[in-house]
Amino acid sequence: MMTKRLFIPALLGALALAAPARALDLTQMTETERDLFRAEVRAYLMENPQVIIEAVNAMEQRNAEAQAQADLTIVSDNAEAIFSDGFSYVGGNPDGDITLVEFMDYKCGYCKRAYTEVEKLLSADGNIRFIVKEFPILGEQSMLASRYVIAAKQIAGGDAYKALHDALMVFNGDITLPALARLSSTYGLDDDAIRARMGSEEVTREIAETRALAQTLRITGTPTFVVEDEMVRGYLPFDQMQMIVDDKRDEG
Structure with a gap:
């Protein structure tokens, strides 16, 4: 109507x-x-x-x-804060000719659907620089997960972050400290050190800066993507994402 x-x-x-x-x-x-x-x-x-x-x-x-x-x-x-904030995880091909940024939340159902599409895109294309923006907006479990993976990244580096990020994107249970401890054990990480780091000023600052950036960009939901100069609000299947990437290459 x-x-x-x-x-x-x-x-x-x-x-x-x-x-x-x-x-x-x-x-x-x-x-x-x-x-x-x-x-x-x-x-x-x-x-x-x-x-x-x-x-x-x-x-x-x-x-x-x-x-x-x-x-x-x-x-x-806001290009510098989006593409070069100095702390967000950078994966895919770090030297790729196209940059894809995702604002995501581990409790977001559409983010979980988008995860499969993004991984397919990165694998199929091979020339995309992928940046993850931790944007926990769906409650305490979202915040707990983001603090955990950011703390792990700060302690153990990008590979540890990617492994935990991937695991949480396909995890469908409640995100709790015991569940996160099991992830630490699975990937051979020091859970005590990660847990001690989770409430630190350094972790809080990353989340706060990303949240402020999202507010500036008028992002209110997840997933939200930035592909080069274009913002895409919401879930997209693989073929549409690939089409946008191809269009950006043509424009370049």
Whole structure:
């Protein structure tokens, strides 16, 4: 069903098509003229209902284009924080010609779906630099997981981070300290050291800086991707992701 917010601009567009320009100033009409005008418009729209749909589609297209242009600007203005913050994990091909950034949350179902698509893309392409932004927004378990993997990265490096990240992206149970301890044991990591680091200022700073960046970029959900200069909000299947990457290469 069309919302009132969408219907009103669409109806105004339809009015412009349905009535002569001089009749659009409703404040200059008498009550009789206004009633006649309303009747004419109603009759026109009943005979041509596609006008409203066309107006809504045109408005949505303009809004999408405006959003895309705003995203281009905001990505450009914050490029250093997005692509070179100095702490986010960098994987894939670090020297790749295309950079893909993902803001993600370990409790996000769509992030878990996107994980498979992203891994497929990185494997199939081989020339993509992939940056992970820890953006825990779905509760205490999300925050616990992010603190854990960031602490592990700071202590044991990027390979340990990637192993834990992959494991948590396919993990469907509750994220608890005992569950994380089992992961540490699986990958031969010092769980006591990681746990001691999780509440540190260094870990808190990474999360806070990424959260501030997300707010600047007007990111409110996960997953959200940045592909070079373009922001993509939400889950995308592999073929659409590959299409965007190919388009970026063509533009380059």
